[in-house]
Amino acid sequence: MRTSGLIVVLIVTALSAACQAPPPLPVPAADPPPFRATSTIRELMQSMVAPSAQGLWDSVGRISDAKGTRDLEPRTPEEWAAVRRHAISLMESTNLLLIPGRHVARDGEQTLKADDAVPGSELPPAEIEKRINATWAAWTAMAQNLHGTAGSMLDAIDKKDVARLESIGSDLDGVCESCHLAFWYPQPRAR
Numbered sequence: 001m002r003t004s005g006l007i008v009v010l011i012v013t014a015l016s017a018a019c020q021a022p023p024p025l026p027v028p029a030a031d032p033p034p035f036r037a038t039s040t041i042r043e044l045m046q047s048m049v050a051p052s053a054q055g056l057w058d059s060v061g062r063i064s065d066a067k068g069t070r071d072l073e074p075r076t077p078e079e080w081a082a083v084r085r086h087a088i089s090l091m092e093s094t095n096l097l098l099i100p101g102r103h104v105a106r107d108g109e110q111t112l113k114a115d116d117a118v119p120g121s122e123l124p125p126a127e128i129e130k131r132i133n134a135t136w137a138a139w140t141a142m143a144q145n146l147h148g149t150a151g152s153m154l155d156a157i158d159k160k161d162v163a164r165l166e167s168i169g170s171d172l173d174g175v176c177e178s179c180h181l182a183f184w185y186p187q188p189r190a191r
Contacts, residue, residue, distance in 0.1 A: 097143045
């Protein structure tokens, strides 16, 4: 009988152990993101955002000079392709602006002087970065607005719609300026 009692104890112990939840598996460490934010926002603005926007603005319009008045617009497939590259570069640069951890400028660099800003109104890079981090949702919304505007310009380019491309160019100016007013050179608050 002792053997049968021992068997019962072993069976009960085995069943009890089997009914317990297994120990949790160790949680693997989160993989680091597959991208690296090596350039600053200032460098992205200088290298991608501003040249792409300027390329779009310069592609359409009316100029008057010693040669007379003429309309600017892409006419050849090559000219349309060049303007399209500007729209794609502008659109994709907005994604780069949203990579977390990207700094506004390198240590010791100053704010770029915007042509349309009141002299001395530009905030220092550390203050701009502080504003971006404190209002990340607003920064994201503005970058997405820029992305959408560039996407609308790309659609106009693909349809070879010069009038719409010019009209959205005005919208693009407003999108850029609204971000600058929020982060780069905000207007003093009324007291």
